[in-house]
Amino acid sequence: MSMFCRQCEQAAKETGCEVMGVCGKNPEVAALLDLMLYGLKGLAIYADKAREFDTRYEVADKFLIEGLFTTVTNVDFDPVQLAGKLRKCFDLKEKVKALYETAYREKNGGHAPQISEGPAAWVIANDLETLVAQGREHGVKSQQADPDLLSAIEIIIYGLKGMAAYADHAMILGKTDEEVFAFFHHALAATCDPSKGLMDLVGIAMECGKLNIKVMAMLNEGHIERYGSPTPTKVQLGSRKNKGILVSGHDLRMLEELLKQTEGKGIDIYTHGEMLPAHGYPGLKKYGHLYANFGGAWQDQHKEFPNFPGAIIFNTNCIQRPAESYKDRLFTWGEVGWPGVKHLSGWNFGEVINKALECPDLPEAPGKEILVGFGHDAVLGVADKVIEAVKSGAIKHFFLIGGCDGAKPGRNYYTEFAEKVPKDAVILTLACGKYRFNKLDFGDIGGIPRLLDVGQCNDAYSAVRIALALAGAFNCGVNDLPLSFILSWYEQKAHVILLSLLHLGIKNIKLGPALPAYLSPNVLNFLVENFNIGRVGDVDADLKVALGAA
Template sequence: MSEMFCYQCEQTANGGCSRVGVCGKQPDVAALQDQLVFAMKGIAFWADKARQKGIKDQEIDRFMLDGLFTTVTNVDFSAEEIAKLVRTAAQMRVKAQNIFEKANGGAYGGAVPAAAQAFNPGTTAELVTLGAQHGVKDDSIDPDVKSVQEIIIYGMKGYAAYAHHALVIGLENDEIYAYTHKALAATLDKSLGLMDFVGLAMECGRINLVTMELLNKANTDSFGHPVPTPVQLGTKAGKAILVSGHDLRMLEELLKQTVGTGVNVYTHGEMLPAHGYPGLKKYAHLAGNFGGAWQDQAKEFVNFPGAIIFNTNCIQRPADSYKDRLFTWGLVQWPDVKHLDGYDFSAVIRKAQELPGFEENPGKEILTGFGHNAVLGVADKVIDAVKAGQIRHFFLIGGCDGAKSGRNYYTEFAEKVPKDCVILTLACGKYRFNKLDFGDIGGIPRLLDIGQCNDAYSAIQIAVALAGAFNCGVNDLPLSMILSWYEQKAVAILLTLLHLGIKNIKLGPSLPAFITPNVLNFLVENFNIAPIGTAEGDLKQILG
């Protein structure tokens, strides 16, 4: 097959990638992912009905997280591995139907949609052919309904990643599973209309908030609350491993196994905030941060003289110059790249010890670790500074970064923010400006790195606390959100902000291709969402 259609990320080409994904996804992988989502809708049909009878199944619930997370942009590019998941989905569908029929005391009496019917989990090629029939294009559905359905599915993919990270640490929440089945099953219900799905989209935002809170608890219970921490951008003499991704549990296990080996561990991309956690920063060989955001990996990794491991999404096609020292872990996979399951990292350590490593070369330091616990610990100083007129405005500038043109806007915007304003940032969008020197206001740094994208939870807690202190709503605060998006976790976070009633968000660098004009008008009319313009023009509009 040579055709595909995918428009779930910001970098999609011409309204939808049709030959090969800008991310590197091949048509066979796209078809298998479409088949996996289609099969999960079928699982959800039966699992939701079983839950209505009071019956649930942990194996099915957890499989849904794996399946959704696998289809997030830049996670799994291996056709064979996704085909395995599709075959497992076929088994889970049968299991879910059997559970329902047992609870029901017999077969279901209504019409069974195609997705909930049995399918042959055959060869990978056969599954590719099957998946090609179940892509996101569907002219039988009203375009606006389809648009909101896609928003919901992408939001679910986003929170599935966060729920997976929490589960790795040992926490889960049944409310997440219940909504996942209900919402996916709803996409098969032809009786539901546009506003039904709008309601489900708002509920998806609430569920993502529940999920981010769960992950925050998992991380802080395990590693402590982040504290402001300087992070070295230079290098220490010694062998080296670079960790890219989001999963803190995996990083902790690697740090434990590299104690006393002479191997230093560096973070990349969304792993930078790990340096702020007391339970991780206690390892002296957590040496610093190397490089920037995920889209720069191909030009940066060639200069890393050690082993490299990805522990979640954001992998790109690896260059031959570093492919032989690259590893993947967990759900992230690339064909012909060594993959690790479990927590034995001896192969990564051996590879690092074979390679030359770094010479001593200290560099600039930047700060991270300004989670809500740290910021609210000095809330009185922040509030006093606002009341005294020292802090005029807060800007949350951050989100997912990407390689497409237009993202220099975020650097320019941060540079132009007046010196009596504070910038909050999170996710890999911070790399657009986090090495710049913004100074401080009365000892309060003007740039506060809150953490990973899931730490939008911390940003929300900070905003809610400030609103409480000033006895006003969040929308009445001197706070503006200037967000960048790339993939489905950003969709989940946007839905959370909308669920909370937060308005006046500026979003860029382009609007999602899966949002129809009517759905966009709804967002504009109800939430005053607007695309970014020019940095100077947007600042003038916000500050007057």
């Protein structure tokens, strides 16, 4: 078998994975994920056409978002689970097709024009082997030979995938939006439209960045309505003698339901990876058994999870191939899947609770504490102090250092950069990239911590709000602030956040460790010329440029 995938930062040789995904997906799974995207394009084409007649089907709208999330890096590696999703995708495509044809007939009379080729005409295969064969015909390079057009198409698709992850979390909290649904359909359908030129596609990519801000605002609203605004909170990094469940991923609603179901059962809940910011929400930290954070970023799970004796559950992307030492106490939920790992559907977590009760206690081993909970409300609540510190010269610069972490060499750059940031500068951080330096002691400036943990990658909206508020306070543009963006990326959620920053016109972003492999030379030149985006390089040199000393 062969494959080709270049949607994440760890693409082999910085060009693409062709034998086995660095993420762990094999060629069979890669083909099924390619077919999922192909099927979703067909669904989008008919949903977009149906909207022209004011016809929509919310079940299909939601599934398209869930399906795109499935194709994000490190989500679903289970061929059987993927085959079931593909069947649902095809059935919904046919349902929306019928709705469109009925609406067309009622308005225009006669039959709607038939689409006889491409993803709209896809007919699902009957068995797994043939599904894989279908998927191999529809990989990333199957649609477009022109490298610049293909690059622009991939930028849109990966932006939609990343936005789908945020939209899925928002949907779980009851937050949906018709404009967002419509854009998903229109943009994904546009990637199949041969009449679209390069600048048409660039425009859609920028629109994706714009809509993503709306989606992240919806998600932020859902979190705050349900759990309150994050507040600065110290989080324990050790353990105590009790049963334990480790929760990895991003979804706060799933964590809440687990906390409810484990109350009074002698089980402590530990967060892992991007779940760390959960400790800052009043509606979650009120549970006394939300005890601590265990381990670091996602890529170290294979080293850390064998040392966690309790049950473990993934609720979103970030799963790696599990070791046999903990596979029997590992669970997945939501869109996540791994062959041979028990998948939980719905909101009943009885099986993971029972497994935790069977497992040994964690040791009594108190650890150090770190500070989280600096969302935009917390930071803007002390904005007067921050502004005064800037005016007095106590704070001379702000650095946003964060993003997705990963295993590929070169990421120590972010640790070294944070360590070398001058003592009169404040570091904003978010997402799992912060694990490179969030246990270091940066001290404070007049009582303002020099390291402010804004939250998950989902909370990039808070970072945007903070930057815009500072610009407003100083009556200038964001690019005129003493603010530098030093970003690490790994997968498609980071990709769409970058599109959002570009939509806002933010320039001089440093990105790495490697630039996306799907950027053609001409598209990269466009980004450099219009936004001065660049790859991270030497720490000292990059720091001098950021501080205007170069």
